[in-house]
Amino acid sequence: MNWVETLIIIVAALLLLLMIRTPVAIAFTFLNIITAIFIWGGEAGLIHVIQSIEGSLTSFSLVPIPLFIFMGEMMFQSGIAPKMIEAVDKWFGRLPGRLSLMTVAGGTLLSTLTGSSMGSTAILGSTMLPDMRNKGYKDPMTIGPILASGVLAAMIPPSSMGVLLASMGGLSIGDFLIAIIVPGLLMATIAAVYLIIRAIIQPDLAPTYEIKHISLKEKLSHTVIYILPLGLIIFLVIGLIFLGIATPTESAALGTLGSAILAAFHGRLNMETMKKSLVGTIKITGKILFVIAGSRLFSEILSFTGVTRNLISIVQDINLAPIFILLMLIAILLVLGLFMDGLSILMISLPIYMPIAGALGFDPLWFGVLILVCIEIGFISPPFGLGLFVMKSVTKDTSMGRIYAAAFPFVALYLAVIALIILFPDIALWLPSIMSD
Incomplete structure (x- = not known):
């Protein structure tokens, strides 16, 4: 069997398993085992599967994944995240689309705690949506900003998806976490500018309303209590990596400790919170480690059968500029x-x-x-983006058609971010280039 036939059979079998709703980790594991037995022989193939899994999961570089997830679970289960969003709210004045902008700002801060796009979308939906609807905001200025802000959780460290991509792609986890900061902030900025412009052009989508006067003392006190401690956690997670003081694993451990101290400071660190946080962490981490093990073995199979070598050869022989091949690869990811x-x-x-x-x-x-930006665009892309279904679970009275319509402008905006990163690579490479070793 040549490499083309092998690739067609593997991809067809994988798509068939996914179409019958087999969980992705199980689908890959089953396919890997069958393929390994076929190409390496029965016992030898099974031994190789075991050795590959052991090699994949015994890497110290994977430790940040459960720690970052535990940070997010603790913030979610302790209820600190909504309080932080309330503190941000006190600083917003009479800006056009005030609540929509607050959603983006709150989502950006929340991204430094959750590391999960699904978790961030659920928190923002349950926290912001009722108030926005009570104030007369329409779907493009409620559902849209929530979806757009949920995406940021994977683009701003700590990002479990970022750690996973770096680990699977053979990249430095620390460098990659730093590299996604500016693109993530750029996405938030572009979303905020769009919301302001749309609120000015179509004020009926985000009606103005009477804002209660809040004293400077109250603003400062809530900032000190709920936002400044978050700054310390951000420094522990991102600052120490950037300064070269700590590895991603050490920073993740310190960030987790900081989150626990913050929960205790607010009187929310109890056995119930810890139990729910640990259970959630174990479930998500188990799934991710399953995926990592399957991905490495899949890479080895593609390499052994000659698929990787021949695909590279074909790409090198194509009489196209690298930029056009890049656009083709991106288009495939988006599809x-x-x-x-x-x-x-x-x-x-x-x-x-x-x-x-x-x-x-x-x-x-x-x-x-x-790649990460493309994947996160997929999170809010109709018809089957996971973020759309998370949003549907939060707002059961809204049709999927209305959710799709609210998501489309932000899909377009984030496609523009991809174009900017291609045109100006320093958007992704500047921070890693100046970080300390």
Whole structure:
């Protein structure tokens, strides 16, 4: 069997398993085991599967994943996140689209705590949506900003998806977490500017309302209590990596400790909070580690059968400029995002994409950032973006059609961010280039 037939059979079998709703980790594991037995022989294939899984999951670089997830779970289960959003609210004046802008600002801060797009979307939906609707805000200025802000959780550290992509793609986790900061902030800025412009052009979408006067003393006190401690956690997680003082694992551990202290400070660190946080962490971490193990074995199978080598050769022989090949790769990711979740896309694309990127001379950090942005666009892309269904669970009285319509402008805005990162690579590479070793 040549490499083309092997690739067609593997991809067809994988798509069939995903179409019958087999969980992505189980689908890949089953396919990997069957393929390993076929190409390496029965016992030898099974031994290779076990050795590959052991090699994948015994890496110290994976430790930040459960720690970052635990941070987010603790913030979610302790109820601190909504209080932080309330503190942000006190600083917003009579800006056009005030509540929509607050959603983006709150979502940006929340991203430094949750690391999960689904969790951030759920928190913002349950916290912001009722108040926005009570004030007469329409779907484009309520559902849209919530979806757009939920995406930021993967683009601003700590990002479990970022750690996963870096680990699977063979990138420095610390460098990659720093590289996604500016693109994440750019996405938030573009979303905020769009909301202001739309609120000015169509004021009926975000009606003005009477704002209660809040004294400077009250603003400062809530900032000190709810926002400044968050700044310390951000420094522990991001600042120490940037300054070269701590590794991502050490920073994740310190950030987790800081989150626990913050929950205790607010009197919300109890056995119930810890139990729910640990259970949530174990469930999510188990799924992610399953994916990592499957991805590495999948890469080895593609390499052994000659698929990776021959695909690279074909790409190098194509008489096209690298930029056009890059656009083709991005287009494939965006199409996959219409139907598949981020983990599935990572498992399918990274084993093939990263070697191709290396052959074309693309900076791996820059290329990794582009992949992550594409995956997060898929999170809010109709018809099957996970963020859309999280939003539907929060607002049961809203049709999927209305949710789709609210998401489209932000999909377009984030596509513009991809274009900017391609045109100006320093958006992704500047911060890593100045960080301390």
